[in-house]
Amino acid sequence: xxxxxxxxxxxxxxxxxxxxxxxxxxxxxxxxxxxxxxxxxxxxxxxxxxxxxxxxxxxxxxxxxxxxxxxxxxxxxxxxxxxxxxxxxxxxxxxxxxxxxxxxxxxxxxxxxxxxxxxxxxxxxxxxxxxxxxxxxxxxxxxxxxxxxxxxxxxxxxxxxxxxxxxxxxxxxxxxxxxxxxxxxxxxxxxxxxxxxxxxxxxxxxxxxxxxxxxxxxxxxxxxxxxxxxxxxxxxxxxxxxxxxxxxxxxxxxxxxxxxxxxxxxxxxxxxxxxxxxxxxxxxxxxxxxxxxxxxxxxxxxxxxxxxxxxxxxxxxxxxxxxxxxxxxxxxxxxxxxxxxxxxxxxxxxxxxxxxxxxxxxxxxxxxxxxxxxxxxxxxxxxxxxxxxxxxxxxxxxxxxxxxxxxxxxxxxxxxxxxxxxxxxxxxxxxxxxxxxxxxxxxxxxxxxxxxxxxxxxxxxxxxxxxxxxxxxxxxxx
Amino acid sequence: xxxxxxxxxxxxxxxxxxxxxxxxxxxxxxxxxxxxxxxxxxxxxxxxxxxxxxxxxxxxxxxxxxxxxxxxxxxxxxxxxxxxxxxxxxxxxxxxxxxxxxxxxxxxxxxxxxxxxxxxxxxxxxxxxxxxxxxxxxxxxxxxxxxxxxxxxxxxxxxxxxxxxxxxxxxxxxxxxxxxxxxxxxxxxxxxxxxxxxxxxxxxxxxxxxxxxxxxxxxxxxxxxxxxxxxxxxxxxxxxxxxxxxxxxxxxxxxxxxxxxxxxxxxxxxxxxxxxxxxxxxxxxxxxxxxxxxxxxxxxxxxxxxxxxxxxxxxxxxxxxxxxxxxxxxxxxxxxxxxxxxxxxxxxxxxxxxxxxxxxxxxxxxxxxxxxxxxxxxxxxxxxxxxxxxxxxxxxxxxxxxxxxx
Numbered sequence: 001x002x003x004x005x006x007x008x009x010x011x012x013x014x015x016x017x018x019x020x021x022x023x024x025x026x027x028x029x030x031x032x033x034x035x036x037x038x039x040x041x042x043x044x045x046x047x048x049x050x051x052x053x054x055x056x057x058x059x060x061x062x063x064x065x066x067x068x069x070x071x072x073x074x075x076x077x078x079x080x081x082x083x084x085x086x087x088x089x090x091x092x093x094x095x096x097x098x099x100x101x102x103x104x105x106x107x108x109x110x111x112x113x114x115x116x117x118x119x120x121x122x123x124x125x126x127x128x129x130x131x132x133x134x135x136x137x138x139x140x141x142x143x144x145x146x147x148x149x150x151x152x153x154x155x156x157x158x159x160x161x162x163x164x165x166x167x168x169x170x171x172x173x174x175x176x177x178x179x180x181x182x183x184x185x186x187x188x189x190x191x192x193x194x195x196x197x198x199x200x201x202x203x204x205x206x207x208x209x210x211x212x213x214x215x216x217x218x219x220x221x222x223x224x225x226x227x228x229x230x231x232x233x234x235x236x237x238x239x240x241x242x243x244x245x246x247x248x249x250x251x252x253x254x255x256x257x258x259x260x261x262x263x264x265x266x267x268x269x270x271x272x273x274x275x276x277x278x279x280x281x282x283x284x285x286x287x288x289x290x291x292x293x294x295x296x297x298x299x300x301x302x303x304x305x306x307x308x309x310x311x312x313x314x315x316x317x318x319x320x321x322x323x324x325x326x327x328x329x330x331x332x333x334x335x336x337x338x339x340x341x342x343x344x345x346x347x348x349x350x351x352x353x354x355x356x357x358x359x360x361x362x363x364x365x366x367x368x369x370x371x372x373x374x375x376x377x378x379x380x381x382x383x384x385x386x387x388x389x390x391x392x393x394x395x396x397x398x399x400x401x402x403x404x405x406x407x408x409x410x411x412x413x414x415x416x417x418x419x420x421x422x423x424x425x426x427x428x429x430x431x432x433x434x435x436x437x438x439x440x441x442x443x444x445x446x447x448x449x450x451x452x453x454x455x456x457x458x459x460x461x462x463x464x465x466x467x468x469x470x471x472x473x474x475x476x477x478x
Numbered sequence: 479x480x481x482x483x484x485x486x487x488x489x490x491x492x493x494x495x496x497x498x499x500x501x502x503x504x505x506x507x508x509x510x511x512x513x514x515x516x517x518x519x520x521x522x523x524x525x526x527x528x529x530x531x532x533x534x535x536x537x538x539x540x541x542x543x544x545x546x547x548x549x550x551x552x553x554x555x556x557x558x559x560x561x562x563x564x565x566x567x568x569x570x571x572x573x574x575x576x577x578x579x580x581x582x583x584x585x586x587x588x589x590x591x592x593x594x595x596x597x598x599x600x601x602x603x604x605x606x607x608x609x610x611x612x613x614x615x616x617x618x619x620x621x622x623x624x625x626x627x628x629x630x631x632x633x634x635x636x637x638x639x640x641x642x643x644x645x646x647x648x649x650x651x652x653x654x655x656x657x658x659x660x661x662x663x664x665x666x667x668x669x670x671x672x673x674x675x676x677x678x679x680x681x682x683x684x685x686x687x688x689x690x691x692x693x694x695x696x697x698x699x700x701x702x703x704x705x706x707x708x709x710x711x712x713x714x715x716x717x718x719x720x721x722x723x724x725x726x727x728x729x730x731x732x733x734x735x736x737x738x739x740x741x742x743x744x745x746x747x748x749x750x751x752x753x754x755x756x757x758x759x760x761x762x763x764x765x766x767x768x769x770x771x772x773x774x775x776x777x778x779x780x781x782x783x784x785x786x787x788x789x790x791x792x793x794x795x796x797x798x799x800x801x802x803x804x805x806x807x808x809x810x811x812x813x814x815x816x817x818x819x820x821x822x823x824x825x826x827x828x829x830x831x832x833x834x835x836x837x838x839x840x841x842x843x844x845x846x847x848x849x850x851x852x853x854x855x856x857x858x859x860x861x862x863x864x865x866x867x868x869x870x871x872x873x874x875x876x877x878x879x880x881x882x883x884x
Binding site for chain 2: 187295387
């Protein structure tokens with residue numbers, strides 16, 4: 001790690017700003033006291049901890065009450081077959097777990113990455129069978145691989161029933177006609193196309209419609225055993241198109257089986273366009289809407305040099321001056337989910353359910369797990385700046401500081417006190433929250449506005465001050 | 479990229495800062511401006527965009543084409559199940575509520591419209607439709623932003639987008655009001671609302687970044703919306719909108735138009751089950767019924783005001799002419815657009831029909847494009863909004879159009 005090298009020798013006061021930056025880019029933002037903690041342990045150590053997650057017993061305790069998180073798909077289906085009201089609470093627990101993890105996990109980077117990769121390999125919970133398999137999808141296909149190898153992540157999504165269903169691959173089969181010439185079964189291009197466009201090489205890589213068709217042919221027979229009972233991956237040799245295929249430079253000889261698909265995944269995962277495409281998408285999420293190409297070069301080289309080791313790609317990114325330079329730029333606008341979690345953390349909210357916060361994220365335009373198209377939600381901050389979202393962001397901040405968000409308990413006075421501020425003095429509230437949550441980056445206008453809060457009145461200074469902080473322009477970026 | 483919005487937003491802020499954003503806001507002056515806008519050019523263009531690639535061969539099935547039934551196999555719509563238009567073309571049964579509008583000459587269809595330089599990627603195809611520059615990813619502004627730029631005035635309500643996010647069509651310097659719902663567009667600060675309002679305005683007013691500008695637009699929009707009682711008016715003339723986002727968006731679009739806020743371009747984002755790779759019959763029935771009911775209700779709701787309104791319904795691409803192996807269709811080329819309004823020369827299906835014989839299909843699989851989507855868009859801008867479309871689509875000079883509006 002060379003990050004110390006980019007610190008100017010005189011920069012005694014940029015520490016808090018860098019700590020806020022690290023906590024907001026590698027995680028969802030600081031909780032009270034955390035900027036101080038990170039400065040005490042050293043940024044480098046914080047980064048290493050994030051790249052190499054340790055057990056998190058506090059989080060385990062918080063999740064203990066959510067009993068359905070570990071249920072396999074077959075169990076979810078069985079419960080729902082017995083009583084079709086069973087699925088509602090299971091989905092609620094799943095969404096609650098996402099918010100609790102994001103708000104409380106010590107391993108923040110891991111949670112950011114689970115969110116990032118789920119979105120990269122998006123499935124929509126509103127789409128039939130996905131509703132019963134999405135919990136397994138995130139738990140079994142995404143989470144174990146976010147700091148592992150890209151090929152493993154790709155393979156886990158390709159074979160997961162949620163993806164097989166969402167992109168229709170379970171329906172795709174070698175073309176067959178009946179005696180009267182009627183089509184009985186045939187190729188469905190959906191997965192074959194999005195695999196290349198969205199999951200690996202990217203839309204501009206230069207493949208053709210014929211490649212898309214042959215990509216889909218490689219995966220014929222990759223299906224789901226029984227949508228109502230087991231919901232498990234199954235390979236059906238009889239449905240496989242055994243002809244030769246040609247996909248974007250890969251020739252798959254005739255006579256193959258399930259391995260045709262694995263060969264294509266191997267090929268696409270190792271393709272230089274994939275290294276570039278994945279690096280760019282990661283850099284868009286972590287660094288800037290338009291990341292510098294010098295940074296993409298380094299990340300793509302790390303991707304290829306490590307055989308697609310995602311931890312090494314991230315390490316290379318964080319190790320680059322281009323990454324830390326962002327701490328002194330205008331900031332990257334937070335998405336609705338990022339803003340919601342950042343506010344929960346800043347307010348020191350104790351999150352126990354999904355009720356209030358999940359609705360707020362929906363109102364900001366990104367309902368959790370409900371992105372319909374396979375493109376996923378945009379990683380570009382600019383895409384999330386619009387008046388309607390802005391109003392919902394400010395209102396969430398005001399509700400939260402007033403302890404009016406269901407399932408997210410907040411004590412504004414305690415939050416101000418934990419930041420060493422006097423909860424009854426507007427100026428003290430402003431200064432304390434600025435130092436403790438923003439690394440002293442609040443503008444004079446924001447500090448001034450909070451300091452002007454009138455004494456007295458039915459709503460406490462602490463609640464109003466925290467509310468203004470969380471609704472401020474500075475809160476909208478990370 | 480923050481630079482791209484700078485110039486015109488400054489114009490907007492110059493116009494709004496005294497009237498609406500500053501502390502000394504005067505409601506009357508803004509309403510006068512809105513009223514002036516309504517007088518100057520009251521015509522409104524509404525673009526309903528169906529995300530996912532809605533199937534033109536299902537929107538307007540060519541039941542008279544000899545190849546239609548065999549290509550479509552199990553998902554072909556039977557003659558007796560569709561709404562006949564002219565013996566050759568028909569409407570999807572879900573769109574039946576629009577038959578009277580068609581018969582009344584206020585609804586036209588445009589078949590085989592699309593992008594000649596096809597992309598079968600949802601994302602690229604939508605992007606290209608919305609920037610109006612197919613194949614060119616370097617143009618950052620949307621075609622509706624450029625259209626609005628050519629219309630005098632810079633009110634935040636000139637362009638309205640009913641969508642969860644700023645839509646690409648409006649991306650660019652012109653201010654746009656983006657909302658899923660206009661009701662209760664207000665701060666929630668119980669017992670300290672005036673103080674919260676004043677202090678938050680001060681914070682965002684002082685911020686020169688994109689975040690600051692967006693905050694300023696938010697307060698400007700709040701001022702307009704909170705002071706416009708017509709926005710909470712119920713639908714009129716007995717119109718009943720379906721309980722779906724397309725219904726809610728079109729209901730609010732009608733309110734915006736009736737309120738006379740000077741809206742000229744309204745975008746309605748529809749994200750339903752249009753990407754019908756499988757189970758197409760059921761998905762089409764659900765989504766087209768919602769769409770048909772919503773458009774018919776909009777027409778009924780606005781009544782005579784529809785004389786100044788044109789609604790265009792389009793999507794990013796049509797679907798393959800062949801049914802696939804899953805009773806669905808994969809990504810294709812040309813689609814079928816709908817154009818509705820008092821100034822529409824309706825009651826007919828526009829566009830040259832390319833045919834469905836194998837040799838007539840694009841790449842032997844899709845309905846071929848015979849009308850460039852930019853010619854259709856250009857006609858909307860010119861005939862409905864009085865905007866010269868010559869420079870609207872960089873790198874492309876639109877043709878004379880099909881004569882649908884006017």
